[in-house]
Amino acid sequence: MMNWLRRKRNRAEHEAEPQPIQPDEGEALREAAREAQELRLELAEREETLARLRAELAEARLESNARAENVLGDAEARWLTDLAAPVAQLLTQAHLVHVARQPVRTADVLAVASRLIVALQDHGLEIVGAVGNTTTYDPECHETLDESVELAPGDTVTMRFVGLAHRGQTIHRAGVERSDSSRGEVTT
Secondary structure (H helix, E strand, C coil), rough: CCCHHHHHHHHHHHHHHCCCHHHHHHHHHHHHHHHHHHHHHHHHHHHHHHHHHHHHHHHHHHHHHHHHHHHHHHHHHHHHHHHHHHHHHHHHHHHHHHEEEEEEEEHHHHHHHHHHHHHHCCCCCEECCCCCCCCECCCCCEEEEECCCCCCCCCEEEECCCEEEEEEEECCCCEEEECCCCCCCCCC
């Protein structure tokens, strides 16, 4: 039994000793180290490229925002320029009436109002309906002028105030009243 234990112990010691590296294994380790170094260099290059691209993207966003502000500023300037003359005339008419106590003809005020409306339409304002027309009630486009009257979608109504839209979206609902039931004819 003692011999058996000695043999077991000798085998365990022999197996625990590091085996010398064979020449082929050394070359394989050097090759693996070279590959690892190449991969580290490639990773560093990619990280540098990613950082550069992120910086370029941030710069492009800043330039894009600046261009958008210029375009919006130009559009706003055109819009205000188109409205400037009619607004100045309207303010002059208000001064004549309220301060100078001079009469202003209704036709003159309406002419200025028409110029304002045309300028606004040139910039996308849409007039929806016409005063006096009858149509079917749509709560998305119309609001009742008499809150005591309940209107259901599809009821016949008369427009008392036009609606306004911009790019197809309602920005002010038309003011409507229930139509006389004797009419029943829609004249949108």
